[in-house]
Amino acid sequence: DRLLTEFGEADDKTFYGAQFDLGLARIDFPPGHGGLGGEPKLQEIVDTALEPIGRRGNWMRNAIGIGMCGPTIAARGTEEQKSRFLRPIFTAEEVWCQLFSEPGQGWSVANATLMNERVSIGGNVAPRGSGAIGRAVEVWKARADHEPVLRERLAGLWIEAEVLRLGNMRAQSLRQAGVPGPQGSLLKLGDAELGQRIVNFIVDLLGAHGMLSPGYEVGRDRDIERNDPIIAFLSSQATTIAGGTSQIMRNIIGERVLGLPREPGLDPNTPWSQIPRNT
């Protein structure tokens, strides 16, 4: 309540700074570093309260910083690193990118970052019927004819989107504080593959209009990217590659969630420098 009443009208930097200082940036982060050391599922209460003022889930302003590097620092960083980096990451005063190297603990840091990346790509709990499936319903309603075959496809996709959304809510409430586990790969895989099928369906619904793109320049604008179905269709092709391909997600799920035997290959403890590569 204090955040909303005292800072609701403030500019982004002040508002998100206050959210961080009150421990409401990521409830599961340690006190003094943007959190309250609480259970991750409590974050949903904060995010829901911020929704009416359009400040739910600010992570797109600094996706790699907030979604991946910040949580990695919170889990593996020193106190000094947490104090120095976490607040400006959350307020997006410092925007991060990611690159990996191997000074000693390289693999564990890379692993923590990638687990966070998959949860941040796939694990967002959006309101029911929003996002790509919401757009599909709008395009469907705008159509003159309502063919039963297309209606059945829409209903099927809507049900799958809702199952995935409920799965994300469940995963969020089960998640313990710290680094997310390999289960995040399930969310990432489901989100990427279902997302592609939904935007493919939207383009089918648009018929010949589905061949008209608003232009590449507007694709650099995040709002248009989210709202324009053709741009969303084009950019969705990257979602089954970035953050780990769908094949790799299936390998992780098979080996680390279901406990199936590993694919034949190198000992996973082999340092990067000793991995054979083409020259």
Ligand SMILES: Cc1cc2nc3c(=O)[nH]c(=O)nc-3n(C[C@H](O)[C@H](O)[C@H](O)COP(=O)(O)OP(=O)(O)OC[C@H]3O[C@@H](n4cnc5c(N)ncnc54)[C@H](O)[C@@H]3O)c2cc1C
């Ligand atoms: C839009 C976008 C943004 C990105 N952003 C970043 C970023 O910010 N930082 C960053 O570090 N990287 C980034 N990437 C790179 C991304 O992480 C890699 O492209 C991705 O992990 C796949 O690796 P690769 O391209 O080397 O493909 P490869 O590993 O060469 O894979 C090629 C094909 O072989 C399959 N394959 C490979 N190994 C196996 C296996 N063991 N079992 C089964 N199939 C296999 C793959 O699924 C794929 O189909 C980005 C990529 C995209 C498309």
